[in-house]
Amino acid sequence: MEAEQPDQVVAGSVLPAVSPPAEPEAQADQAAKENLAVLEPNSDTVTADAASTAQEGVQANASGDAPAKPKFEGGRKRKVALHLAYVGEGYLGMQRNPGCKTIEGDLFDALHKSGCISDENAADFNKVHWMRAARTDKGVSAIGQVVSLKMAIEFPNLIERINAQLPSAIRVLGCTRVTNGFDARKLCDRRRYDSAFVFNEACQERLNRILGMYVGTHNFHNFTVRMAAEDPASRRYILSFQCEPITVEGQAWVRMVVIGQSFILHQIRKMVGLAVAVMRNIAPEESIRLALDRSRYVNTPMAPELGLFLDECYFHSYNDRWGNERDERITLEGYQEVIAEFKNKRLYPHIANKDGAEQVNATWLRSLNERNHQFSLWGTAEVLRPRAEQQGGYSRQQQAAQGDDMDAEAGTSGAAAIVGSMETYGMGRGGRGGFSGKRKPDFRDQRHDVKRGRGRGRGGGRQGGPEYRGAPSAGLSRKVAQSVDAEWSD
Helix, strand or coil, X not given: CCCCCCCEEECCEEECCCCCCCCHHHHXXXXXXXXXXXXXXXXXXXXXXXXXXXXHHHHHHHXXXXXXXXCXXXXXXXXXXXXXXXXCCCCCCCXXXXXXXXXXXXXXXXXXXXXXXXXXXXXXXXXXXXXXCCCCCCCCEEEEEEEEEEEECCCCCHHHHHHCCCCXXXXXXXXXXXXXXXXXCCCCCXXXXXXXXXXXXXHHHHHHHHHHHHCEEEECHHHCCCCCCCCHHHEEEEEEEEEEEEEECCEEEEEEEEEECCCCCCHHHXXXXXXXXXXXXXCCCHHHHHHCCCCECCCCCCCCCCCEEEEEEECHHHHHHHHHXXXXXXXXXXXXXXXXXXXXXXXXXXXXXXXXXXXXXXXXHHHCCHHHHCHHHCCCHHHECCCHHHHCCCCHHHHHHHHHHHHHHHHCCHHHHHHHHHHHCCCCCCCCCCCCCCCCCCHHHHHHHHHCCCCXXXXXXXXXXXXXXXXXXXXXXXXXXXXXXHHHCC
């Protein structure tokens, strides 16, 4: 029993003695009694868990520490590479686009629902360091897509847990731990695409020779949209391009396999389209060489997206540096059985059934003709750029072709977009206003839009404004300039 404290004397006054503060253990005991006293009166409604929680809170306060936060179910976030397969039908491409149905959108939602991505990170892709190895276009499928991100992985049956939240058209094949600095797009050395098409096996040797003309470093400005030959992005390196016969739903098809470092928009579909035109003797074999000529602007045909799919992404440099050290290589070697099942049960049947029901390839082949593409003019001076356009911009033929192609893709979808763009490809008057800021406009096509103030595009400057009164004929010959100025001034 503590001794009684004497009264303290201060400046002749007598003050009552002040008790020293109680020890922490005494405070803890008193707080525990008060908490239990609150719980005891209605003991019928108090559970053992509630009493235990109250006691734990008292102990935490007594020790001076804040109550511990509950541990996230899947453990700490880890940097991983997800191997992905999907059928692109019904999706507007791989990359997430708010308001549109995309592969990344469904995958991200599934990872969130399965607990791999927390609620705090569910609103922003950047918080989980999200990046895809390849950006497939609308309707294009994939077998070997790779996505890198940080997510929780300490779950039993992780892959089954994620796939349970995904639609049947998308499957996660596996998960590989990677370094914190891994980026699926930047560290992908090369990409392999397959394009399946109805062909006779007897044509394999000739088709391989035609596809081999693409191998090497070339200028592919004629195999995309709205790209000048001088743009460095138009130069691409093709490592190999070969074909092999396959059987799809009992029908003979051919599988064209291209491997390259990277590809630009529509490049593979246009490469396949021109190769098919040469195979069917609609275009001469020289057409491929002419289309790769940077001094020419030609209208290359574009094959349907139906048979195209991303087959594999390669990470040779990363695997050589880190794969052996960590014993975790980014490869599809361990997933061949599930890949074969996905191809044979989902991908190839989808391609064959859709082609049979909608006649996608047959409809496109009917539009593959001289009238739409003017192959006979590719070797003439008519497709060469005028001197003024060599400084930037398109020829009239290329502007019309690219303008109609973009309009067709923006306004239609599926087979209708392919058929519509192929039938009118290269036959329109031109784009509907606007031009890239990287190239000078061709005022012979844009003068009416400039006069109405609609010709301003990215970096278009004063030319797009209604107050502009500069000469639209700058850089043209005197005869052409007089004609253009006279017509523009009306």
